[in-house]
Amino acid sequence: MRPEVLRANGLAVGYRVRRRASTVLSEVDLGLHAGELVCLLGVNGTGKSTLMRTLAGMQPPLAGSVDLTGVPLAGLSRVERARRLAVVLTTRIQVGNLRGIDLVELGRAPYTGWSGTLGAADKVIVREALALAGAESLAERMLDELSDGERQRLMVARALAQQPDVLLLDEPTAFLDAPRRAELTAMLRGLGRATRLAVLLSTHDVELALRNADVVWLVLPGGSVVAGAPEDLVLDGVLERAFGGRDHTFDPLAGGFQVRAQTHGTARVTGAGDELTEVWTRRALQRCGYRIDDTAAVAEVEVGWHRTADGHRWKVSTPGGNSEHDSLAGVVDTVRRTPPRSATDGR
Numbered sequence: 001m002r003p004e005v006l007r008a009n010g011l012a013v014g015y016r017v018r019r020r021a022s023t024v025l026s027e028v029d030l031g032l033h034a035g036e037l038v039c040l041l042g043v044n045g046t047g048k049s050t051l052m053r054t055l056a057g058m059q060p061p062l063a064g065s066v067d068l069t070g071v072p073l074a075g076l077s078r079v080e081r082a083r084r085l086a087v088v089l090t091t092r093i094q095v096g097n098l099r100g101i102d103l104v105e106l107g108r109a110p111y112t113g114w115s116g117t118l119g120a121a122d123k124v125i126v127r128e129a130l131a132l133a134g135a136e137s138l139a140e141r142m143l144d145e146l147s148d149g150e151r152q153r154l155m156v157a158r159a160l161a162q163q164p165d166v167l168l169l170d171e172p173t174a175f176l177d178a179p180r181r182a183e184l185t186a187m188l189r190g191l192g193r194a195t196r197l198a199v200l201l202s203t204h205d206v207e208l209a210l211r212n213a214d215v216v217w218l219v220l221p222g223g224s225v226v227a228g229a230p231e232d233l234v235l236d237g238v239l240e241r242a243f244g245g246r247d248h249t250f251d252p253l254a255g256g257f258q259v260r261a262q263t264h265g266t267a268r269v270t271g272a273g274d275e276l277t278e279v280w281t282r283r284a285l286q287r288c289g290y291r292i293d294d295t296a297a298v299a300e301v302e303v304g305w306h307r308t309a310d311g312h313r314w315k316v317s318t319p320g321g322n323s324e325h326d327s328l329a330g331v332v333d334t335v336r337r338t339p340p341r342s343a344t345d346g347r
């Protein structure tokens, strides 16, 4: 069993407003292990940032305690804490006249003493951190000239330069484009495997978390947190309960969210032998508000396809007649012109 590097014991997190406790999450009993990538998921305002800040020692717990590498966090000095735990928050940093590398070098502060002078070994660690975060090309750039995503990568590099046992990141992918998000998540996962760094990151990117996390901590409505393998949380229906809403639903087959569209009727998809075309044909029909049921006795829309020399050709049957198309845009256009079920009822 990998050693536990961070533990929440009966933790309650929240705020004191006019001396009254306002609890956001309670009875949090969770452990983070060396080398593990844990993603913290939950809908807006459920307490992810509050939990992160409490685990990082940036705000006091309302009850319970946090242990860092087996030692109560509350008993550690700032320097001892900074050598074991690094935090990356989304709050915009106020930067003066600093280059990228100057920011990353600040990550060595817990090791350089009062002088802040970096030795040769510190400089190697800073360069390594820049490389790991994919931020080498940003080293000489001025911080106030960088995009949010570029600055975020430098913040991750600064945290890595701290050489912590535990890395906490609050929505680190918020400012990143999709490839950069996937890249950063994969890098953090790889880092855990290579260096035994334990990473806890909060994110709204559920699909990315499901594909990458070793464990998901899921904040449930009502203020509790459950932990489990991502696949188990999907199969148990817990994820749908946490995220499903009036207007959207979590599709456990696709592993993603769908708008709960008003159903225009039923569609049958009859093409076969080309999985990719099948998936995107189904998605196009769902986007138009159709429920897909290939075995339905009655369907308002039927779509089949076959390969052609330069692509695909789709055949569409609707109550209005049959048509053929060279693209899914043509299919969607035709299907959208099909009256919804209520209008065709009683024909």
Ligand SMILES: Nc1ncnc2c1ncn2[C@@H]1O[C@H](COP(=O)(O)OP(=O)(O)OP(=O)(O)O)[C@@H](O)[C@H]1O
Residues within 6 Å of the ligand: 015, 017, 024, 042, 043, 044, 045, 046, 047, 048, 049, 050, 051
């Ligand atoms: N300083 C504060 N004082 C009192 N209540 C606060 C304070 N900061 C946040 N809250 C409340 O605590 C709850 C949890 O907020 P938190 O920011 O932790 O949620 P979150 O899950 O991180 O949200 P999001 O996904 O929107 O970032 C919210 O109801 C919020 O209004």
